[in-house]
Amino acid sequence: MAYAKAMLDTHPDPPGGGSGVDPAAIARCAEACAECAQLSTMCADACLGEPTALEMRSCIRSDLDCADVCAATARVVARQTAFDTAVVRTLVAACAEICGASAEECERHAAHHAHCRICGEATRRCQQACEQLMLALA
Amino acid sequence: MAYAKAMLDTHPDPPGGGSGVDPAAIARCAEACAECAQLSTMCADACLGEPTALEMRSCIRSDLDCADVCAATARVVARQTAFDTAVVRTLVAACAEICGASAEECERHAAHHAHCRICGEATRRCQQACEQLMLALA
Amino acid sequence: MAYAKAMLDTHPDPPGGGSGVDPAAIARCAEACAECAQLSTMCADACLGEPTALEMRSCIRSDLDCADVCAATARVVARQTAFDTAVVRTLVAACAEICGASAEECERHAAHHAHCRICGEATRRCQQACEQLMLALA
Amino acid sequence: MAYAKAMLDTHPDPPGGGSGVDPAAIARCAEACAECAQLSTMCADACLGEPTALEMRSCIRSDLDCADVCAATARVVARQTAFDTAVVRTLVAACAEICGASAEECERHAAHHAHCRICGEATRRCQQACEQLMLALA
Numbered sequence: 001m002a003y004a005k006a007m008l009d010t011h012p013d014p015p016g017g018g019s020g021v022d023p024a025a026i027a028r029c030a031e032a033c034a035e036c037a038q039l040s041t042m043c044a045d046a047c048l049g050e051p052t053a054l055e056m057r058s059c060i061r062s063d064l065d066c067a068d069v070c071a072a073t074a075r076v077v078a079r080q081t082a083f084d085t086a087v088v089r090t091l092v093a094a095c096a097e098i099c100g101a102s103a104e105e106c107e108r109h110a111a112h113h114a115h116c117r118i119c120g121e122a123t124r125r126c127q128q129a130c131e132q133l134m135l136a137l138a
Numbered sequence: 139m140a141y142a143k144a145m146l147d148t149h150p151d152p153p154g155g156g157s158g159v160d161p162a163a164i165a166r167c168a169e170a171c172a173e174c175a176q177l178s179t180m181c182a183d184a185c186l187g188e189p190t191a192l193e194m195r196s197c198i199r200s201d202l203d204c205a206d207v208c209a210a211t212a213r214v215v216a217r218q219t220a221f222d223t224a225v226v227r228t229l230v231a232a233c234a235e236i237c238g239a240s241a242e243e244c245e246r247h248a249a250h251h252a253h254c255r256i257c258g259e260a261t262r263r264c265q266q267a268c269e270q271l272m273l274a275l276a
Numbered sequence: 277m278a279y280a281k282a283m284l285d286t287h288p289d290p291p292g293g294g295s296g297v298d299p300a301a302i303a304r305c306a307e308a309c310a311e312c313a314q315l316s317t318m319c320a321d322a323c324l325g326e327p328t329a330l331e332m333r334s335c336i337r338s339d340l341d342c343a344d345v346c347a348a349t350a351r352v353v354a355r356q357t358a359f360d361t362a363v364v365r366t367l368v369a370a371c372a373e374i375c376g377a378s379a380e381e382c383e384r385h386a387a388h389h390a391h392c393r394i395c396g397e398a399t400r401r402c403q404q405a406c407e408q409l410m411l412a413l414a
Numbered sequence: 415m416a417y418a419k420a421m422l423d424t425h426p427d428p429p430g431g432g433s434g435v436d437p438a439a440i441a442r443c444a445e446a447c448a449e450c451a452q453l454s455t456m457c458a459d460a461c462l463g464e465p466t467a468l469e470m471r472s473c474i475r476s477d478l479d480c481a482d483v484c485a486a487t488a489r490v491v492a493r494q495t496a497f498d499t500a501v502v503r504t505l506v507a508a509c510a511e512i513c514g515a516s517a518e519e520c521e522r523h524a525a526h527h528a529h530c531r532i533c534g535e536a537t538r539r540c541q542q543a544c545e546q547l548m549l550a551l552a
Contacts, residue, residue, distance in 0.1 A: 003449060003536070007456045010528035012463045034452045035417060038444065042421045042492045048336060049426045049495040054329055058220040061324070064340075065214045065225060071485065072210040076203045078456045081463040082196040087203060087239050094232035101225050114424035122417070141311060141398070145318045148390035150325040168314065173279060176310045180283045180354045186474060187288040187357040192467055199462070202478075209347065216318045219325040252286035260279070334496040341490045341501060348486040352479045358472040363479060363515050370508035377501050 004030045004078065017083025021136045026077060029092060029133040033074035036099065036126035040067035043106065043119035050113065059105050059116065066102035069095050070126060077133065089137040092130040099127035142168045142216065155221025159274045164215060167230060167271040171212035174237065174264035178205035181244065181257035188251065197243050197254065204240035207233050208264060215271065227275040234268035237261050280306045280354065293359025297412045302353060305368060305409040309350035312375065312402035316343035319382065319395035326389065335381050335392065342378035345371050346402060353409065365413040368406040375403035418444045418492065431497025435550045440491060443506060443547040447488035450513065450540035454481035457520065457533035464527065473519050473530065480516035483509050484540060491547065503551040510544035513537050 005027035008015045015023035044063035047056040073095040077088060106120030143165035146153045153161035182201035185194040211233040214226060244258030281303035284291045291299035320339035323332040349371040352364060382396030419441035422429045429437035458477035461470040487509040490502060520534030 003453060003532075004456070007453060007460075007529060007532055010532065011456075011460045012465070030452065034448060038448045038488060038492060039417060039421060041489050042418070042425075045337075045493040045495050046421075046425045048324075048333055051426070053333070057324060057329070061217055061220040061321070062222065062225070064217065065222075065229075067489075068210040068213045069229065072206040074452060075206045075455050075481075078452060079199055079203065079459040081459050082199040084200065084203075084239060087200070087236050090232050090235045091203075091207065094228050097228045098225050101222060115421060118417075118421055118424065141315060141394075142318070145315060145322075145391060145394055148394065149318075149322045150327070172310060172314045176306065176350060176354060177279060177283060179351050180280070180287075183355040183357050183475075184283075184287045186462075186471060189288070191471070195462055195467070199459070205351075212314060213317050213343075216314060217321040219321050253283060256279075256283055256286065337493055337496040338498065338501070341493065341498075341505075344486040344489045345505065348482040351482045355475055355479065358475040360476065360479075360515060363476070363512050366508050366511045367479075367483060370504050373504045374501050377498060 002031075008080070011080045013080050013083070015080050016137075017080060017085070019083065019085050019137065021133070025129075025133050025136045029129040030074050030077045032122075032126040032129035033070040033077065033095065036122050037067045037070035037074060039119045039122045040064070040070065040102065043115045046113070046115040056109065059109055062102040062105040063119065066098060066123060069098045073130070085137050089134055092134045092137070096127050096130035096134060099123050099130065103127060140169075146218065149218045151218050151221075153218050154275075155218060155223070157221065157223050157275065159271070163271050163274045167267040168212055168215045170260075170264040170267035171208040171215060171233065174260050175205045175208035175212060177257045177260045178202070178208065178240065181253045184251070184253035194247065197247055200240040200243045201257065204236060204261060207236045211268070223275050227272055230268040230272045230275070234265050234272060237265035237268065241265060278307075284356065287356045289356050289359075291356050292413075293356060293361070295359065295361050295413065297409070301409050301412045305405040306350050306354045308398075308402040308405035309346040309353065309371065312398050313343045313346035313350060315395045315398045316340070316346065316378065319391045322389070322391040332385065335385055338378040338381045339395065342374060342399060345374045349406070361413050365410055368410045368413075372403050372406035372410060375399050375406065379403060416445075422494065425494045427494050427497075429494050430551075431494060431499070433497065433499050433551065435547070439543075439547050439550045443543040444488050444491045446536075446540040446543035447484040447491065447509065450536050451481045451484035451488060453533045453536045454478070454484065454516065457529045460529040461527070470523065473523055476516040476519040477533065480512060480537060483512045487544070499551050503548055506544040506548045506551075510541050510548060513541035513544065517541060
């Protein structure tokens with residue numbers, strides 16, 4: 001994914017609404033959230049398909065939550081019109097925490113399930129991208 | 139809306155995952171978020187249709203953000219399997235803040251646009267339902 | 277739920293974009309989709325919590341699909357600005373079919389699980405509201 | 415984006431639920447829908463920020479619809495557990511049509527707005543990926 005940065009450059013307003021935040025941090029966060037949302041959806045589905053699905057309930061649930069929160073964050077971060085620093089910072093901070101909890105759960109199963117390993121790695125990348133944008137907006 | 143409470147009663151696990159939180163607080167928050175998500179979507183669309191849409195950009199943007207965050211929160215709060223108190227609390231706290239910002243924006247236009255008045259009221263109810271669930275989970 | 281009709285009345289444009297469709301049919305469809313999306317999310321979660329979750333995989337999957345499609349349809353139907361009859365009709369027709377498949381799955385488990393009974397009923401109501409709006413837009 | 419194919423390979427079930435459909439067609443459709451959803455969200459926001467936003471209402475509306483439908487389709491297509499060929503085919507067919515309408519709208523503004531050009535191209539790619547999966551599932 002490298003489309004978000006190209007798209008941000010076409011916006012009539014400066015990215016981050018004049019807050020001076022690095023546009024690349026916004027683009028990285030938007031793309032990491034979109035990718036994490038999709039991979040968490042796929043990991044929940046793969047966990048549900050495992051013969052041991054009953055033992056994967058916590059992972060399925062945290063994957064579903066992570067997918068929903070990351071999908072919302074991907075959209076909010078992508079918007080530059082009437083940018084509200086406080087709102088974006090509140091959301092990326094919450095998203096970072098929720099990604100951290102979901103990544104921890106996936107990592108428990110990473111040795112046994114490749115989908116959990118791949119998803120856990122993407123969720124950690126998303127957590128870091130959210131934390132970096134949060135700091136940039138502080 | 140009164141369906142969420144009836145549905146929670148059918149779940150095989152106790153609502154709130156044994157945290158002892160009042161199921162009614164969970165149901166109210168889930169329903170308030172679902173209603174706010176839908177009304178914010180409609181308010182963004184009505185603002186866009188106004189002859190003065192250019193002056194309503196901040197309201198359209200905060201409505202769209204609020205709709206996305208409330209839709210995600212409605213889903214997360216509705217799930218009782220493998221309930222993670224910390225994750226739910228983090229999200230409802232963020233949702234309450236974002237609802238507060240969006241309600242404030244709608245209230246600025248409430249005297250001129252009935253959609254902003256109705257949406258602002260629903261968004262305040264959602265903010266309060268999130269705050270009450272946040273306190274119940276503390 | 278009765279908020280959608282009140283909100284439609286505040287829109288600067290006529291509901292249905294001058295297509296002459298009954299606003300009540302639009303409001304009913306938007307509310308039925310929003311309710312079905314929320315109940316399907318809750319039913320998927322309740323199925324996942326059952327001791328027999330392994331046998332409920334098809335139901336969990338169709339609930340998750342139904343929730344996603346109904347959530348999107350609730351938003352599209354709710355928008356009246358630049359109303360495109362063909363787009364709305366295509367989507368509510370697809371939503372009706374997908375609701376039909378999900379309701380059928382829930383009905384298989386209705387005798388054993390109250391969440392499947394409640395969700396199946398709401399999904400049938402949503403299917404009908406989509407079919408009625410589809411016919412009204414034909 | 416090339417993550418969806420890698421993730422599909424880790425699923426305990428064969429992609430497409432034994433329908434024999436090429437997994438690459440599923441992966442391409444899931445990724446194209448996820449990318450189109452994100453770019454349409456960004457295009458709606460960029461259109462709203464233009465000095466000529468009032469003339470971009472149809473484009474904003476079709477972008478928002480396209481984002482919602484593509485986000486739902488990205489999730490449904492990504493799920494392989496209890497794969498229901500009829501449901502997936504119905505949804506990708508609807509998504510292809512709605513992408514077609516949205517791309518047409520973006521293309522009208524492509525000469526004046528780079529965001530509409532980029533978004534229109536991604537939406538056409540998504541339309542084609544949906545059409546190819548629809549044919550593969552026929």
